[in-house]
Amino acid sequence: MRVVLDTNILVSALIAPAGNPAAIYNAWEDGKFTLLTCAHQHDELLATLHKPRVAELVKPYKAGRLVNQIKKLAEDVDPLSPVIRTPDPTDDFLLAMSEAGKADYLVTGDKGGLLALDCHKATRIISASDFAALFA
16 A cells, blocks of 8 residues: 655654654655655655744654655655646645555645545545544
């Protein structure tokens, strides 16, 4: 199974270690799916982790571990073809990653944007709770 995790899911996994995003992150670390990433997501993740509000909630060693795990274990799907489809243009790269990596799922917490699309080409767009239920 090939999966794109929205950056908000990755960061939430660090903030709430008992929540669905953390269960998804653990499932990935246990080899239950292939995580897809790209350079743009790496940059977005670093920028998000350095935001003052997030930095207050996430210990630096946990943030560093997440970034290193993704670099080491996730499959990079660059280069991405342009996609223009979401209400928030900053999310279009997630759809482009899904296409480039032939993702089965895009997991997000973006209720008003990405989740409302339901799918993009062959990729199902689902919530963290629905995706975590696949491993329960």
